[in-house]
Amino acid sequence: MKKDIILAGVGGQGILTIATVIGTAALLEGLQLKQAEVHGMSQRGGDVQSNLRISSGDISSDLIPEGKADLIISVEPMESLRYINMLDKNNGWLVTSMNPFVNIPNYPPVEDVLKAIWEVPRNVTIDAEKVAKEQGSIKAANIVALGAASPYLGIKYESLEHAIKKIFASKGEDIINLNLKALSAGKNYAVKKT
């Protein structure tokens, strides 16, 4: 088993939380992992990405080679396209939230962004904020996006649930349940749509 995943978004949108959930789940399944993060300057409202590699064997590079990623999970539509060159053209999946994060004056029309995403073979777009809100809080939009990507992760869904319980343990039952519901809603949406 080997999955190379690019996580994308804007600083503060919670992509490192997604990475932690997947990473914890992978460890629960006894897999190896490497996860390159972005710290420092780019965190201030800039674009951020993380390279997450999971494998049953040894992993060499901390960076995923171009054109080799199995999956892009993005919490922002334009950001999902920024790393599209990393995606495996023949097998890769692109899963992204449809909610634009507009903090630059020249953000393109969102219809154009979505059109470009829909041209990518094997894509899933989800209104993660709306789905998260329906589950109780817009803050769980990142976990909704993770849920939508869960069928393509190569990790058991129960392991993701287990990871969420572990990671949010200190935040109490309500937060755990919110995130479990968000994960489930994201997954159901993706399964229904594809």
Added chain:
Amino acid sequence: MQKLLLLGDEAIAQGAIDAGISGVYAYPGTPSTEITEYIQASKDAKENNIRSSWSANEKTAMESAIGMSYAGKKSLVCMKHVGLNVAADAFINSAITGANGGLVVLSADDPSMHSSQNEQDSRFYGKFSLIPVMEPSNQQEAYDMTRYAFELSEKFGTPVLIRVTTRLAHSRAGVERKEMLAQNEIKLPSDLKQFILLPSIARKQYDILLGKQDDFENDAETSGFNTLFDGTDKSLGIIACGLAYNYLAENYQDKELLYPVLKVGQYPIPVNMVNSLYESVDEILVLEDGYPLIEELLRGLLNKGKKVRGRMDGSIPASGELNPNKVAAALKLEVETGHTIPDIVQGRPPKLCDGCSHTDSFTALNEAMLDYSAGRVFSDIGCYTLSALAPLESINSCVDMGASITMAIGAADAGLIPSVAAIGDSTFTHSGITGLLDAVNTKSPITVIILDNSTTGMTGGQDSSAFGKVEEICKGVGVEEDRIRVIKPLRRHHEENLKVIREELEYNGVSVIIAKRECIQTLGRRMKEKARQKREVKTVK
């Protein structure tokens, strides 16, 4: 023993804790910050009284670490690559004094300049100062080499440099811990003159250092951190340093690597190993995640030997960090490409946070500067450097920590009056105070705006050495009391702040305006923590 999921930085920190350090000294700087933060948060470090609070700058950190080594205990000092420039005087002389207790210097380089002004390669500092350098390729090696660096330091009585790059510093993987070694007892050097670098003693010490070079090289040949893998295809030999080895291995996941490979993780360069490789192959490819250190030496000035490929002949781009694709291209392997990135994707540069005090300070400064010709605001390094970008576009320089004040002095001396310096509180205590003293002594007509948000913001909100004392420091340095103005950078104070800035720009001498308001990020964190504590108290009741 227990396997931990650690960043490269955290692996170094854990390695140092387990090597039995008594202290870590550091100034925050991406990508090195997490090392000290990890030690500050570590239960083991707390239980063993490992000192870990931030130093005012890299030079004070380095000197304190030398002091701890003098007293016989093990110390770690951490900085980003450009911080080693600040610490260079102490660092290079520490090679001459030698170490008593284990002394390990960690420098985190930033090829591709993710968060830096240059991509200098710290291995050159190791070569320059004639001390051993370790360069880990993965998180486990980061842990193992840190432990080994302390052993090496005490075995040969020398400081040891560890060099990592951003990618390893900020990448997580599983790390196996070993047993925790005890700290040293106080034990002064057997020669109490060893650390007195008067010329007569320094000459002797320098000879001792030169005399250790063979030992350092022998160790690099035998420690196990440099490995020569033989191959059957001798048309090419590969030297892969540090992280570059992973990118090489990545390209041979599904096929056999037939070329001989020298994996380098410890310097001085293991010359015998390099020679064995060189003699056995037709040409050499050198993979280094930084400047071409080995490549340049191997190639020589006249480049008349075997063909040496790497950054200097264009096999690999001269700048920027390595990655699997660049290495594939250098190996003439087929390089995979993905989809084309559509043109509609726009850049999203980092920016000041919503509600940041710097925005209000620069908005007022921008308006005040409209009275003068453009190009008068000198700045340096911190979140406030982001004011260089739209929409503020306030500053005209960023060279190094503290250069705002001193560049303003020079520009004013040249006749650019008024000149303005914009500097943060942490940068001011790092390297601004001495510049301000220069300005006071020469009555330089500059206006210094100290953006005091009570933290080291850009690296994530570490303690600033100012600790609310900026006003007192300025008085102590000799700035006239009525020329020290404190303003609160808030939108609703815009008019009065503008008036203060205008008055001080008009003053023909040193003025300091302290724009004082807490960083919005640390404020948010503090409030959250307060709310959490309140909740806890309630639950207890």
